[in-house]
Amino acid sequence: FSTYLGSGSSTSMQIINDRTTVSLTLQYRYQALQEGTFEIPGFAVPVEGDSYPTEALTLTVSAQPPPDPQQAPEASDPTVISAEDLFVLAESSRRRIREGEPFIVEYRLFTRVNVTSYGFTSLPELEGFWVEELPLPEQLEVEQVVRDGQQYTTAVIRRVALVPTGPGERTLDPLGIEAQVRVQRRTRMLDPFESIFDLDRSSLFGTVVPATVVSNPIRLQVEALPPGRPEPFSGIVGALELAATLTPDSVDADEAFTLTVTATGRGNLRAIPEPMLELPEDFEAYPPEVSESIRRAGPGLGGSKTWEYVLIPRAPGNRSVPPVTFGYFDTETNTYRTASSGAKEILVSGEASEGVSALVRGGVASLREDIRFIHLGSGRLTRTNSSPFSGFGFWAILLLPMAAVLGATSFRFHQDRLEGDPAYARRRRAGRVAHARLSEARRMAKREDPRAFYAEVARALRGFIADKLDLAEAGMQERDLSEGLKQGGVSDAVVQDVLDCLSHCDLQRFAPTTPGSVEEDRFLKKVAGVMTELNRKMGR
Helix, strand or coil, rough: CEEEEEEEEEEEEEEECCCEEEEEEEEEEECCCEEEEECCCEEEEEEEEEECCCCEEEEECCCCCCCCCCCCCCCCCCCCCCCCCEEEEEECCCCEEEEECCEEEEEEEECCCCCEEEEEEECCCCCCCEEEEEECCCCCEEEEEEEEEEEEEEEEEEEEEECCCEEEEEEEEEEEEEEEEEEECCCCEEECCCCCCCHHHHHHHEEEEEEEEECCCCHHHCCCCCCCCCCCEEEEEEEEHHHEEEECCEEEECCCEEEEEEEEECHHHHHHHCCCCCCCCCCECCEEEEEEEEEECCCEEEEECCCCCCCCCCCCEEEECCEECCCCCCCCCCEEEEEECCCEEEEEECCCCCCCCCHHHHHCCCCCCCCCCCCCCCCCCCCCCCCCCHHHHHHHHHHHHHHHHHHHHHHHHHHHHHHCCCHHHHHHHHHHHHHHHHHHHHHHHHHHCCCHHHHHHEEEEEEHHHHCCCCCCCCCCCHHHHHHHHHCCCCHHHHHHHHHHHHHHHHHHHHHCCCCHHHHHHHHHHHHHHHHHHHHHCCC
16 A cells, blocks of 8 residues: 655664663655555564564555645645655666676666765675676766656666576665755745844755665576586686687796686686696696686676696606686577687707606616526625614604604695785795796897896896785885885895896886897896895795
């Protein structure tokens, strides 16, 4: 018999004779839609474990009397904000979506009154959805629109991206806000002989009253994905492309290089798991550095996700890095597809590390004699009186399990700290990453590209220091760098060497003087020495 308009609350507190009384008032506004007598049932209010029932109310709704033509219409109360003056409209970019397919929900405020501020009173319960808040500009983008023949001021006050985690019918609950509205109370004519200082200030400048409104609910239909999804499945419902690059494309054995895998497309890219690399047995791989760039793309989400692996080959040869593949559901064709980065080749020069050659060849070295022949002579026999418990072998066998347990515990602690402490992981990998970047700079020097050489050297040195200090490499100023190094126990002389190296790199990048390969090799050794000294001062 009625429609819900909004709600509000107020709290009052009184202290009389050291006794505090607190009252909470809840107000719910409805608009009657039909005539008749209706009963509003009572309900129980839980307070600190006890339940307090309310009384039922009887409400009589009568027909609105026709206006008296002889009586002038009364002025409406300006403090009452109607549903036509202020409301929130929830809009979805899609009403019918697939499981795992992102869509956008916007909450737009429409007003014909002077709203000074607002705040959220209730947020929708989004159970069954993966949620990402999309940022809004600090200054709301206000527009003037005409709706149902009325002019409104409107702005988006909340924008979220939702990804359904399962099929079925879904309903997004309303969003509630409380707005502060400035209204004019004075309705009488101003007496020209009345002093302006005797007037109520609210009659001149208006007063602020609260107004509570809620948005409309949104009903959605989520369809399940068809059977037959390919493995490994990325979770992407939209479009997906994979690309891989090697930097550099040729290295020496025991020299690090970087494998970069990038996934781009439309969909919930944050849900893509880490690729499972099937590397050659003699490749040593370190945990990747992951970066994401997610943004709104039409009615859903899009962007990219990147994994950077540091790999070290231990044996020479033309080596192949297998492709990275992921399955996804293409919403354009409504079919499953597979994206692949393609295989990558890298030339590894030099000699294999000790103990690796046999592993790479896969062969078994034959011995001169597969069975030791019987000695004909008895040899010399000696008698010993030593105890079997006093020999080195006994104590080695006794202590070896304990050493193995301690070693395994230490390794597990190290792995857990790498996974749970990003700053520690950055410090541990700082040397490897810097080594890879210096190798890339050495390759730039061979190409006779001084600008690229000095840019890569500066990147290696700055990145090494940023990883050691757990700072952001982008935007790191010399003052921050100098203060961080000094706090880390680095001497002023070494700090000055770092600043000189970076200054020399900037000079050669923007005003190159063609120093030649000999000078570049000498400078590269100097930078490597500075990094070694930093590593010694700042610890591993």
